[in-house]
Structure formats: C-alpha cells, structure tokens
Amino acid sequence: MSYKAKFRVWRGEGGEGKLEDFTVEVNEGEVVLDIIHRLQATQAPDLAVRWNCKAGKCGSCSMEINGKPRLGCMTRMSTFAEDETITVTPMRTFPVIKDLVTDVSFNYQKAREIPSFTPPAGVQPGEYRMQQIDVERSQEFRKCIECFMCNNVCHVIRDHEENKPAFAGPRFLMRIAELDMHPYDVVDRKDSAQEDHGLGYCNITKCCTEVCPEHIKITDNALIPMKERVVDRKYDPLVWLGDKIFKRSRSTKG
Amino acid sequence: MTQTAADSPAPARRQRAQLKERTLRTDQWWRYPLVTFIIFTAFLVYATWAIFDNDFFVAPYHAPFASPCLAEAVCPEEAQLFGWAPFGDWYTWPPGLLILGLPAGFRFTCYYYRKAYYRAFWLSPPACAVNEPHSKYTGESRFPLILQNIHRYFFYAAIVVGLILAYDAVKALIEKPAGIGTWVLIGNAILINLYTLSCHSCRHITAGRLNHFSKHPIRYRAWGFVSKLNAKHQELALISMFSVMGADLYVRLVAKGVISFPFA
Numbered sequence: 083m084s085y086k087a088k089f090r091v092w093r094g095e096g097g098e099g100k101l102e103d104f105t106v107e108v109n110e111g112e113v114v115l116d117i118i119h120r121l122q123a124t125q126a127p128d129l130a131v132r133w134n135c136k137a138g139k140c141g142s143c144s145m146e147i148n149g150k151p152r153l154g155c156m157t158r159m160s161t162f163a164e165d166e167t168i169t170v171t172p173m174r175t176f177p178v179i180k181d182l183v184t185d186v187s188f189n190y191q192k193a194r195e196i197p198s199f200t201p202p203a204g205v206q207p208g209e210y211r212m213q214q215i216d217v218e219r220s221q222e223f224r225k226c227i228e229c230f231m232c233n234n235v236c237h238v239i240r241d242h243e244e245n246k247p248a249f250a251g252p253r254f255l256m257r258i259a260e261l262d263m264h265p266y267d268v269v270d271r272k273d274s275a276q277e278d279h280g281l282g283y284c285n286i287t288k289c290c291t292e293v294c295p296e297h298i299k300i301t302d303n304a305l306i307p308m309k310e311r312v313v314d315r316k317y318d319p320l321v322w323l324g325d326k327i328f329k330r331s332r333s334t335k336g
Numbered sequence: 337m338t339q340t341a342a343d344s345p346a347p348a349r350r351q352r353a354q355l356k357e358r359t360l361r362t363d364q365w366w367r368y369p370l371v372t373f374i375i376f377t378a379f380l381v382y383a384t385w386a387i388f389d390n391d392f393f394v395a396p397y398h399a400p401f402a403s404p405c406l407a408e409a410v411c412p413e414e415a416q417l418f419g420w421a422p423f424g425d426w427y428t429w430p431p432g433l434l435i436l437g438l439p440a441g442f443r444f445t446c447y448y449y450r451k452a453y454y455r456a457f458w459l460s461p462p463a464c465a466v467n468e469p470h471s472k473y474t475g476e477s478r479f480p481l482i483l484q485n486i487h488r489y490f491f492y493a494a495i496v497v498g499l500i501l502a503y504d505a506v507k508a509l510i511e512k513p514a515g516i517g518t519w520v521l522i523g524n525a526i527l528i529n530l531y532t533l534s535c536h537s538c539r540h541i542t543a544g545r546l547n548h549f550s551k552h553p554i555r556y557r558a559w560g561f562v563s564k565l566n567a568k569h570q571e572l573a574l575i576s577m578f579s580v581m582g583a584d585l586y587v588r589l590v591a592k593g594v595i596s597f598p599f600a
C-alpha cells in the first residue's frame with residue numbers, strides 16, 4: 083500500500099529558515115528517515131540530514147517529528163494517519179548547521195568536563211574483580227547511544243539557553259551517576275555533580291526518560307539516586323554527624 | 337553552498353532553528369497537566385475541609401487525617417494513642433492540625449509529586465518539548481526549592497505515621513472484625529505503607545548509597561524489593577492518595593450517621 087503524505091520540513095542554514103511543504107510517496111513498512119531520503123532523491127537534493135545505521139543504534143538521526151524528539155529511523159510511518167501533516171524539525175536545543183543537522187558539540191564539551199573513570203592507585207587493568215550485581219546499575223546507563231535527545235528535550239537548557247554553561251544535561255549527569263556508583267572508581271563526584279554540573283537544576287520532570295530510545299530510566303535510576311547521594315554529602319546533618327562520630331571517610335564507597 | 341557572512345550578527349552554528357511555535361506537538365499534551373491539576377486541587381480542597389471537620393472518630397474507627405489524636409481536650413479517650421495526649425486542655429483547635437504537616441510534607445517533597453506539580457501547577461515544563469512560560473529558571477539549585485532535599489526526614493516521619501495507621505486498622509479489626517470500616521482502614525493502611533516503602537529516599541537508604549552490593553547481601557535484597565515497589569511509585573502515590581481520602585471520608589460519614597447500616 084502506498085500513499086502520498088504531506089510533510090513539512092525545516093529548511094535553512096544557521097538558524098534562519100522556514101518550514102517547507104512537500105507531498106511525497108510513502109510505502110508500507112517505511113520510517114520517517116526513509117521519507118526524508120525519498121525527498122532527497124526526488125525533490126530536495128540538498129536537504130541535509132544526519133544518519134548512519136538505520137537501526138536505532140548509532141544515535142545520528144535525532145530530529146523532532148510532530149514536535150517530539152524521535153529517531154527518524156525508528157519512527158514508523160504507520161503510526162501516523164494518512165491525511166496527517168507530518169512536521170520534521172531539527173533538535174531545538176542545539177544550533178542548526180543546515181536543515182535537520184544540528185551542531186551537537188555542546189554535548190562533547192560537557193563530556194570532556196567530567197573526569198574519566200579512575201581506579202584506585204596500584205590496581206592494574208586486569209586486576210579488577212567485581213561481581214555482576216555491583217556493576218549492574220551502571221550497565222543500564224551504558225546502553226546509551228548518545229543520540230542527545232534527552233539533553234535536547236530537557237527544559238533546563240531547551241527553554242533557557244543561558245543555563246548551558248552551568249548544566250551538563252541528563253546524559254552527562256547520568257554519566258556522573260554511573261561513575262559514582264562504580265565499585266572501582268575513586269574520584270569523589272558528589273560535590274561537583276551539584277556545583278559544577280548543575281544537578282540541582284534538574285526538577286525531575288522526567289522528559290529525558292520519556293524520550294530515551296533505549297528506555298533507560300534516566301530520572302529514576304540515575305538522577306534521583308545521584309540527588310540522594312548529594313543530599314548525603316551536602317544536606318543531611320545526620321549523615322554528617324555519623325561521619326564525624328564514627329570517623330567514617332567522607333566518601334560513601336561502602 | 338553559501339557561507340554565512342562573517343559580519344552577520346549571529347554566526348552560523350550559534351543559533352537554534354528560529355521556530356516561532358511554542359511547541360509543534362500535535363497530540364493532547366495538555367491532558368496530563370490538566371488531569372493532575374484537577375486531582376490535586378480536589379485533594380487539597382478535601383483535606384482543608386477534613387481538617388476542620390470534628391467528626392473524626394467513631395469507635396473503633398479513626399479517620400486517617402486526624403490520627404494520631406494528641407490533644408486532651410478534643411480527642412475522646414479511646415481515640416488517643418495509648419492514652420497519650422501531650423497537648424493539654426489549652427489546645428482546642430482541630431487535632432489534625434498537629435500532625436498533618438508530616439504526611440503533607442512527605443507528599444509535598446516526594447519526587448513524584450514534585451514532578452507532577454512542577455508540570456501541572458508551575459508549568460515548568462507543562463509537558464515535554466512544550467516551552468515553559470518562565471523567563472528564568474534555576475530549578476532546585478537554590479532557595480527555596482533547594483529545601484526539597486529534606487525529603488528523607490519526612491520519610492522517617494512517614495514510617496511512624498504509617499505504623500500508627502496500621503495500629504488503628506488492627507485495633508478496628510480486633511473490636512469490629514466484620515465492619516466495613518475496618519476493612520477500609522486495613523486497605524488504606526496497606527496502601528499508605530506500600531507508598532512509603534516505595535520512596536526514592538527509602539531506596540537510597542536501604543542500599544542505593546552503597547557501591548559494593550556484593551558486600552551487603554541483606555541490604556541488597558531489601559534494595560531489590562524496594563526497587564520493585566519504587567518502579568510503581570507514581571501509581572502508589574495516586575492510589576494511596578485516593579484511599580486515604582476515601583477512608584477518611586468513610587469514617588466521617590459513619591461518625592455523622594450518614595452511613596448507618598449495621599455492618600458499617
């Protein structure tokens with residue numbers, strides 16, 4: 083079964099641009115990215131779109147489809163009515179290079195600001211011994227394909243460009259949680275999560291979780307646990323007192 | 337390809353797509369905040385009425401919004417917790433005022449309720465990928481919202497409140513095992529305690545704060561149990577909110593004689 087669908091696609095360079103209308107053929111089993119490719123092949127040869135795997139695993143084809151952050155290659159045309167106009171725009175939070183392609187270097191910048199995995203001194207690679215249950219929590223976060231749709235949808239920076247320097251975004255706050263929970267990581271990350279990476283800006287409204295194509299429970303399993311760890315460190319007088327009395331180290335690496 | 341001129345006001349790659357629309361979503365994104373707004377407002381209205389309503393006890397039932405009853409002058413002897421009434425004759429206001437701050441604070445600082453009312457009442461954001469109306473945003477990084485971090489203390493208090501509601505239910509069971517009110521109180525006590533146990537702070541305290549689960553097998557198992565409940569935290573929060581409202585109203589209606597059949 084094939085039909086003609088109505089598409090509205092953002093066209094333009096460096097932020098300037100407009101929504102352009104197209105009527106384009108859709109065949110059974112196709113996804114939005116297929117239709118964008120058909121537009122390239124037939125009507126708009128210079129339409130820019132980033133893609134790679136077409137299997138939902140490379141995280142390249144993030145875009146906004148009818149206003150929702152989605153992977154173009156994983157959004158089936160069968161989820162839309164045939165008479166529906168489908169609007170495709172680039173991710174809003176990042177600057178546009180051209181058409182649907184955004185400059186996501188904000189994310190690489192934030193990634194670099196987080197100290198990498200740091201094992202205890204004297205332990206050589208190959209000598210790590212840990213049990214599955216100790217690394218299970220972190221492994222959920224390793225499913226991330228770095229599509230950056232969570233950072234794109236997060237209202238802290240989506241609606242407030244000025245917060246970008248102070249806020250790492252859910253993707254990288256989750257990275258901090260991953261390392262903080264790691265049994266072999268010795269860097270203390272609680273103070274810096276709050277002070278350098280803006281964990282306090284998150285108001286746990288869960289949009290990152292809603293859009294994650296890997297269905298990672300970012301808010302419940304990374305951000306809230308990390309907030310609780312920060313409370314231990316900074317806002318809980320009882321934990322503070324216990325540390326003093328029992329001379330526990332200030333780290334919670336239990 | 338044309339290059340953006342070097343003297344243009346905002347160089348290319350600095351600017352987002354200049355979309356005018358607040359959102360391009362075509363679904364009914366306003367439904368979640370609207371429904372939340374209505375439910376929470378109804379709850380607040382009911383709770384305000386219930387605090388000032390004095391028909392909170394009819395043996396052996398105790399309305400949850402007024403339990404424990406700690407004031408000598410306003411609490412019937414049987415309604416007092418082990419006869420304990422630290423607030424003497426001078427206290428003549430509604431007894432609910434003394435204790436309601438604890439469950440209210442627990443729910444107000446709960447991670448689920450925060451999400452829900454930030455969306456529904458503060459519109460920050462009203463829904464995902466829908467712009468919020470505020471021009472500045474600092475979230476929970478400073479005063480006053482930084483105070484949300486005391487949530488775990490309300491959790492400790494909520495455990496006590498949960499135990500008292502369970503005690504009320506057991507007391508009713510002993511005195512009137514066939515009463516409908518007994519089973520209403522039992523159901524409510526179970527739901528309230530499940531909600532309390534599913535708390536994110538509880539999950540953290542049980543073992544979430546540890547990095548070596550394998551060294552703490554018992555805490556790890558407890559964490560597994562709490563995590564399962566925690567995945568249903570939103571549902572438990574809502575169901576227990578309805579159950580506490582329903583149980584409270586039921587007891588008051590029995591106390592007022594509105595409900596008066598033999599097994600009430």
Ligand code: SF4
Pocket residue numbers: 232235236237238251252283284285286287288289290291301305
């Ligand atoms: S839960 Fe926090 S990090 Fe995730 S989208 Fe909402 S505010 Fe941003």
Ligand code: SF4
Pocket residue numbers: 141225226227228229230231232233253290293294295296297298300
């Ligand atoms: S956490 Fe999910 S939404 Fe965020 S970058 Fe990774 S895969 Fe994408």
Ligand code: FES
Pocket residue numbers: 133134135136137138139140141142143144153154155156
């Ligand atoms: S093209 Fe790789 S995720 Fe869509």
Ligand code: FES
Pocket residue numbers: 442445446447448449487491531532534535536537538569
């Ligand atoms: S009660 Fe909801 S998070 Fe604690």
